Amino acid sequence: MSYIKIDDKKCKSCYLCIDICPKKLIKKSEVCGKTGELVAKFEDKNNECLGCAQCALVCPDIAITEVYKS
Numbered sequence: 001m002s003y004i005k006i007d008d009k010k011c012k013s014c015y016l017c018i019d020i021c022p023k024k025l026i027k028k029s030e031v032c033g034k035t036g037e038l039v040a041k042f043e044d045k046n047n048e049c050l051g052c053a054q055c056a057l058v059c060p061d062i063a064i065t066e067v068y069k070s
């Protein structure tokens, strides 16, 4: 099972990760971040994450700190 971690404190709510995830596993959360906008959250109920790290690579603020691939 692969998964990622998004750091709420670093996320600036640009949503580039939402656009790039091939499995559409990243969404807006209900939590406001440093820009006052909703931060991104990872939701993968069916264990679909590929561990491809595209989300982490595209993030300008290095807010996606951990990508595990199994």
Ligand code: SF4
Residues within 6 Å of the ligand: 006, 010, 011, 012, 013, 014, 015, 016, 017, 018, 039, 040, 058, 059, 060, 061, 062, 063, 064
């Ligand atoms: S790309 Fe990074 S800063 Fe932008 S919404 Fe995603 S986690 Fe937040």
Ligand code: SF4
Residues within 6 Å of the ligand: 003, 004, 020, 021, 022, 023, 024, 025, 026, 042, 048, 049, 050, 051, 052, 053, 054, 055, 056, 067
């Ligand atoms: S590692 Fe790949 S599949 Fe998993 S959340 Fe990031 S972009 Fe989506």
